[in-house]
Every structure is written in C-alpha cells, then in structure tokens.
Amino acid sequence: MGAPAAVQAAAQDGDSIVIGERPQLDTVQIDDFRLALDFLFVDEDDERETGGETLRDTDQTFREILELATSGYFGHPNLVSFDMTGRFGLEQEEIESDTFGQRDRTSQSLLEYNLLFDILREAELPLTLYAQQDQVLLTRQFGPSLDSVSSEYGGILHVRSETAPMRVQVFHREQDQSSAFDDLDFSLAQNTVAASGQVNFAPAHFMTWDYTFDDVVESGSLRPTTSFQRHDAYINDSYSFGDIDEHNLRSAVQVLSQSGDFPIDRLRWTEALLLLHSQDLETRYDYTFDRQDVEGSTQTFQLGTARLRHHLFESLISNVEMGGSKLDVSETGFTSEQIFGSLGFEYTKRVPYGQLTATANVGHTLQENSEQGGSLTIVDEVHTFGVSGLIFLERRFIEPASIVITSADGFTIFREGVDYTVMAFDDHVEIRRVLGGDISDGQTVLIDYRVGPEPGGTTNTTRTGGTIRYRIDEGALTGVSVYGRFFEQDEDRSTTDFIGIPESDFQDLVFGAEYELRELLLKSEYQIRTGSFSPFEALRIEAYYTYPLGLGSSLVFTALHHEIDRTNEDIQTSINTISGVWNQQIDTRLKARLLLLWREEDDSAGVDVTGFEQQLDLTWDYKQTTVYGSLRNAFIESDVTDSTFQTIILGIRREF
Numbered sequence: 057m058g059a060p061a062a063v064q065a066a067a068q069d070g071d072s073i074v075i076g077e078r079p080q081l082d083t084v085q086i087d088d089f090r091l092a093l094d095f096l097f098v099d100e101d102d103e104r105e106t107g108g109e110t111l112r113d114t115d116q117t118f119r120e121i122l123e124l125a126t127s128g129y130f131g132h133p134n135l136v137s138f139d140m141t142g143r144f145g146l147e148q149e150e151i152e153s154d155t156f157g158q159r160d161r162t163s164q165s166l167l168e169y170n171l172l173f174d175i176l177r178e179a180e181l182p183l184t185l186y187a188q189q190d191q192v193l194l195t196r197q198f199g200p201s202l203d204s205v206s207s208e209y210g211g212i213l214h215v216r217s218e219t220a221p222m223r224v225q226v227f228h229r230e231q232d233q234s235s236a237f238d239d240l241d242f243s244l245a246q247n248t249v250a251a252s253g254q255v256n257f258a259p260a261h262f263m264t265w266d267y268t269f270d271d272v273v274e275s276g277s278l279r280p281t282t283s284f285q286r287h288d289a290y291i292n293d294s295y296s297f298g299d300i301d302e303h304n305l306r307s308a309v310q311v312l313s314q315s316g317d318f319p320i321d322r323l324r325w326t327e328a329l330l331l332l333h334s335q336d337l338e339t340r341y342d343y344t345f346d347r348q349d350v351e352g353s354t355q356t357f358q359l360g361t362a363r364l365r366h367h368l369f370e371s372l373i374s375n376v377e378m379g380g381s382k383l384d385v386s387e388t389g390f391t392s393e394q395i396f397g398s399l400g401f402e403y404t405k406r407v408p409y410g411q412l413t414a415t416a417n418v419g420h421t422l423q424e425n426s427e428q429g430g431s432l433t434i435v436d437e438v439h440t441f442g443v444s445g446l447i448f449l450e451r452r453f454i455e456p457a458s459i460v461i462t463s464a465d466g467f468t469i470f471r472e473g474v475d476y477t478v479m480a481f482d483d484h485v486e487i488r489r490v491l492g493g494d495i496s497d498g499q500t501v502l503i504d505y506r507v508g509p510e511p512g513g514t515t516n517t518t519r520t521g522g523t524i525r526y527r528i529d530e531g532a533l534t535g536v537s538v539y540g541r542f543f544e545q546d547e548d549r550s551t552t553d554f555i556g557i558p559e560s561d562f563q564d565l566v567f568g569a570e571y572e573l574r575e576l577l578l579k580s581e582y583q584i585r586t587g588s589f590s591p592f593e594a595l596r597i598e599a600y601y602t603y604p605l606g607l608g609s610s611l612v613f614t615a616l617h618h619e620i621d622r623t624n625e626d627i628q629t630s631i632n633t634i635s636g637v638w639n640q641q642i643d644t645r646l647k648a649r650l651l652l653l654w655r656e657e658d659d660s661a662g663v664d665v666t667g668f669e670q671q672l673d674l675t676w677d678y679k680q681t682t683v684y685g686s687l688r689n690a691f692i693e694s695d696v697t698d699s700t701f702q703t704i705i706l707g708i709r710r711e712f
Contacts, residue, residue: 083130087126089125091125094143095120096117096706097705097706099115099704100114101702102114102700104698111155112154113152113153113236114153115151116149117147119147120146122144125140126140127140137173138172140169142167142168144166145165147163149163149164166191170186171188173185181213181214183213185211186209186211188207188209189206190205190206190207192204195703197491197496198667198669199491200701201688201701202233202240203236204233205231206229207229208228211226212224222252223253224250226248227248229245229246229248230245242279247271248270249268250267252264252267260295261294265289265292266289267287267288269287270286279471283316284315284317287311290311307325307326307327309326310323310324312324318460319350322435324347325345326345327342328340329341336366338364340365344358346358346359353386353388353430353433355386357381359380363377364376372401375399375401376400377397382394385428385430391426392426394421396419397420398417400417400418401416401417402414410529412524413527415522417520418519418521422516425512425513427510427512428509428511428512434504434505437503438500439503441497444620446620448484448590450589451485452482452557452560453509453510454484456480456485458506459503460505464501470494475493482624483560491657492692511551513550515548516549524539525539535573536569537569537571539567540565541564541565543563544563545563559588562585562587564583567581568580575604576600577598577601578599581596582594592622593620595619596617598616605639606641608639609641610638614633617630618630628660630656630659631656634652634655645678646677649673650672650673651669651673655667662695664695665693665694666693667691668690669688669689670688671688672686673686680711681710682708682709683708684709687704690702
C-alpha cells in the first residue's frame with residue numbers, strides 16, 4: 057500500500073517526510089503581494105463625410121485603476137496554490153456624437169481579474185480552476201476602435217498516465233464588443249466542454265481522441281441573432297508495422313452534430329495505408345467516406361485512391377495515381393461517379409551556377425452525372441483572403457444569395473455588405489473583403505453555398521501541366537530564381553439536356569522571377585488564363601524586407617502591387633499595399649514602435665477605396681514606473697464616404 061497522497065506530494069516538493077506522522081500544513085501562505093496604480097486617458101475622434109455632410113464623434117475616457125496581486129498556497133504548495141490579480145477602478149466617459157445626436161457624460165466602476173487555483177498539481181489528477189475578465193481597446197484595420205469586454209471561468213482536469221493521458225476542460229465565455237459611434241455591437245456567449253487524450257497500446261501503436269461540445273449564442277446590431285449546439289468528436293488510430301516500423305496505417309473517424317441555426321450532421325471516416333517497399337519505392341492507399349445531412353438532404357461521398365512514388369534515379373521521381381469517387385444526394389436522387397488517373401515526374405539536378413527543378417504531369421477524369429434536379433449544398437469549404445483580398449469560387453450555377461461565410465472556428469458569422477461583397481459571373485463568383493470590416497488580412501474562413509440544378513451527362517477531362525525553376529546560388533547573380541508554370545484543362549462534355557453546359561476549357565501560364573538576398577525578397581510574376589472558363593490576366597509584384605537592428609529592434613517592410621483583368625467581363629482591378637513596422641529599443645528604458653499601412657483598391661466595376669493608417673507607440677520604463685502612449689491615425693476614402701479615425705492613448709503605471 058502506497059503512502060498517502062499528501063505525503064507523496066510533499067515529498068515531491070522537497071519537504072522532509074517522517075513516515076507515520078501527519079505532514080505539517082499551513083493554513084494560508086502568502087509568497088508575495090504586489091500593488092500597482094494605473095492611470096489611463098483615451099481620446100477617440102472619428103469623422104465621416106457623406107454626400108457633403110460631415111459627422112464628427114468624440115469620446116474621451118479617463119480610467120483610474122488599483123491593481124492588487126498575490127500568490128501563495130493553502131495548506132501546502134502541492135495542495136492548493138493560487139495566483140490572483142484584481143483590478144478595481146473608476147471610468148469617466150464623455151461622448152459627443154453627431155451621428156446619434158448624443159451628448160453624454162457617464163461614470164462607472166471597473167472590475168478586471170485573473171484568478172488561478174492549482175489543486176494537487178503534482179498528483180495524478182491535478183485540477184486547475186480559473187476565472188478571468190478584462191477590458192481592452194481593439195483597433196480594426198482602417199476602422200474605428202472597439203471596446204471589448206471578455207470574461208471566462210472554468211476548470212481543467214488532467215489525468216497523468218503513461219498509457220492513457222487525458223485533459224478535460226469546462227468553461228463559460230462571454231464577449232461583448234461595442235463602439236460608441238457605430239452599429240458595431242457584437243455579443244457572444246459560449247458554453248464548452250472539451251476533452252482530449254491519447255491511448256498508447258504499444259510503442260508503434262497509439263490512438264488520439266478529441267471531443268467538444270459547444271453551446272453558442274451570437275448577436276449584434278448588424279447581425280442576425282444565431283444560436284447553435286454542436287457536438288464534435290474525433291478519433292485517430294495510428295499503427296506502424298514492419299521490421300523497422302516502416303509501414304503505417306492511420307484510421308480516423310469524425311462525428312459532427314449541430315442543431316439550432318445551420319443544423320448539420322456529418323460522419324467522416326478515412327483510412328490511409330502507407331507501405332515503404334524499399335528506399336526508392338512507396339505506395340499509399342486512401343479511402344474516405346463522408347456522409348452529411350444538411351437542409352433536409354443527405355449527401356454521401358466516397359473516394360478511393362492509390363498512389364505510387366518511385367525514385368527512378370537520384371534526380372528523377374515518378375508519381376502514379378488512380379482512383380474513383382461517388383456522390384449520392386438522397387433528396388434529388390442525384391449521383392456523380394468519377395474515375396481518374398494521373399502520371400507525373402519530378403526532376404532535380406545540379407546545373408552550372410545553381411539548381412534546376414522541374415515537374416510534368418498528365419491526368420484524365422471520366423465523370424458520369426445524373427440530372428441534378430435540385431440544389432447541391434457545399435458546406436465548410438476552406439478559403440483564405442490573401443494579399444488581393446479576393447476569393448474566387450470557380451464553379452458554374454452558384455446561387456449568390458446562399459453564400460454564408462464564417463470564421464474558421466464557425467463561431468463568427470460575417471456580414472455581406474459590411475465584411476465582404478459578392479459579385480457573380482457566369483462561371484464563377486468573386487468575394488471581396490471590405491476594408492474596415494471584421495475580416496482581417498490573411499484570414500482563413502469557411503464558406504457555405506448552394507449550386508443550382510444541372511443537366512446530367514458525361515464529361516471527359518484531360519489535364520496536363522508542368523513547372524520549371526532555375527535557382528542561381530553561385531556567382532554575381534546568387535539568389536536569383538526564374539520559374540514558369542503551365543496548366544491546361546480540356547473538357548469534352550455531353551449532356552442529356554438539349555441546352556447543355558459550356559465546356560470548361562482553359563490554359564494557365566505563369567512565369568516570373570525572384571531575387572532573395574539575406575533579408576530582402578523581390579518577386580514578380582505574370583499569369584495568363586485563356587479559354588472558355590474564367591479567363592483573366594494577372595500581374596503580381598511583391599517586395600519583402602526584414603532587417604534586425606539590434607537587441608529589441610527590427611524593421612519589416614512590405615510592398616505589393618496586384619493587377620487582375622477579367623477579360624470576358626472587361627473588369628480591371630488594381631490593388632497596392634505598402635506596410636512597414638519599425639521596432640526600436642532607443643535605450644535601456646525607452647522603446648518605440650512605428651506602424652505605417654497604406655492600401656489602395658481601384659476597380660473598374662466601381663470599387664475605389666484608399667486607406668492609410670499610422671500608429672506610434674512609446675514605452676518608457678524607470679524602475680517601478682512605466683509611462684506609455686499611443687497615437688493612431690487612420691483614414692479610408694471611397695466614392696461614397698470619407699472617414700477618419702484618430703485615437704490617443706496616454707497612461708502611467710506605478711508598481712509598489
């Protein structure tokens with residue numbers, strides 16, 4: 057029989073333990089006590105000019121905050137330890153708003169806290185209880201600042217085990233964002249139970265699992281109130297075998313059930329078998345079964361592929377792929393069957409002054425579709441808003457009104473006309489990120505949409521392509537690369553409907569050059585797409601510069617120019633972005649940060665927007681005193697509205 061848990065915990069912490077005697081426990085032990093005073097002044101000045109009318113809104117806020125912090129334990133450091141911080145204060149706010157015809161002075165109390173309790177932290181079942189609340193000022197790119205108040209409380213239980221470690225978390229989270237001058241209020245309430253773990257059956261065999269339950273309610277002045285409950289469970293089993301465990305079999309199952317708004321039920325099962333026959337030859341076999349029930353329709357998709365990868369020579373690799381898929385839609389009786397295959401080569405060779413890499417591939421797909429009498433729903437298609445701020449859904453018969461865009465976690469539903477705009481064409485849909493909206497630059501999103509009815513028929517598609525790159529790493533031109541890419545799609549389509557569908561034939565040619573020298577990267581490329589499917593021409597010129605200036609100092613500079621010309625629609629878009637961030641440790645006490653961001657969007661379809669944002673942050677530390685300040689100025693100009701957003705922050709913090 058082992059020693060009592062309290063005795064074991066004390067021994068692990070280094071205390072002397074006498075067997076048979078009860079360890080000495082302290083009632084409360086305070087390790088340290090910290091006190092600080094914060095004084096903060098925030099001045100926001102926003103101005104909008106629309107149709108010759110100018111509206112100005114100002115908001116001045118004073119905050120006086122007392123911060124108390126302490127850490128210690130109850131009984132013993134390994135029994136209950138704690139770390140607590142509380143911020144108590146007053147806030148005085150004066151608002152003058154032409155937008156809402158408001159003149160108001162208010163005074164209110166402030167409360168922020170961060171409480172953390174670790175219970176039996178060295179035991180096999182340590183428990184952490186926490187509660188936190190904070191209030192921050194969020195700046196939005198080319199947009200007004202938002203007051204954000206978020207709170208969360210919950211607990212985390214760890215199961216320490218060599219064979220089956222586990223983590224369980226339960227929490228409640230609330231987030232409220234608001235602006236004194238705009239209808240930008242946003243509220244999110246979330247209850248979550250999350251558990252994850254791993255089971256180790258053998259050194260080469262383990263299983264990971266994850267389960268999450270979310271209960272979410274979202275609302276806002278410009279958002280519809282939505283609520284949903286979501287169960288999401290995932291299991292992944294990995295088994296390696298062979299003389300040296302060179303082969304691997306992975307099996308994964310995901311079950312998703314969401315009720316309320318946007319209900320969906322999904323079952324996804326995947327198998328992946330990798331066989332390493334020799335140092336030069338490997339094969340991979342994959343199977344996917346995906347069944348989803350959405351909007352009263354059951355869609356079942358199955359996909360099987362077999363791949364072979366062979367090192368023919370030291371510099372040449374061949375890839376062969378074969379497979380098939382089948383889609384069944386219960387609501388309409390629609391079926392789509394595919395058989396496909398491809399052959400590709402990868403070539404890498406040392407050549408004079410550098411290295412040459414090239415690829416070539418050819419593939420063919422035979423697709424048999426029955427008549428699609430109703431809409432087909434696409435759920436959670438992953439896209440990212442890149443430098444251009446544009447996303448293209450290259451598919452015919454998309455119903456633009458059905459498009460729903462959410463954040464990658466599915467919690468935030470973005471708003472058309474406020475966060476993004478939609479432009480529909482015959483063979484694709486274009487989604488543009490709105491400057492000043494809630495979608496940030498480079499953000500990954502999930503897109504749901506419906507595809508309208510299509511006639512049945514047979515489609516034969518042949519795809520050919522290749523790439524080539526020559527990189528120079530010797531001589532005066534070291535760091536220069538030139539490259540090209542080519543892709544061609546040729547469709548032969550026959551339909552059961554006399555109307556038919558245009559064939560999606562196109563050729564894609566990209567050629568460009570790069571120059572990389574230590575901290576500098578220059579890139580320029582031109583893309584030409586010709587044919588019957590979504591033709592366009594695009595020019596991309598990019599420059600990136602990162603330079604360390606010493607301890608705590610750096611300079612990052614980016615300049616981008618993108619042009620795209622949709623040749624069928626005769627629409628030209630030009631996007632220019634220049635950004636720079638300079639961090640400078642002026643001396644041991646003073647540091648500065650300067651941000652500049654300029655963006656211009658010029659579109660012949662009527663979207664002309666220019667934004668310029670500047671921000672300077674200064675922080676001065678002297679012993680236990682910190683003085684900080686921030687000056688932000690941003691404006692955005694369009695054909696409809698010109699807006700200016702200015703924020704001044706001054707603060708002083710004194711620790712005791």
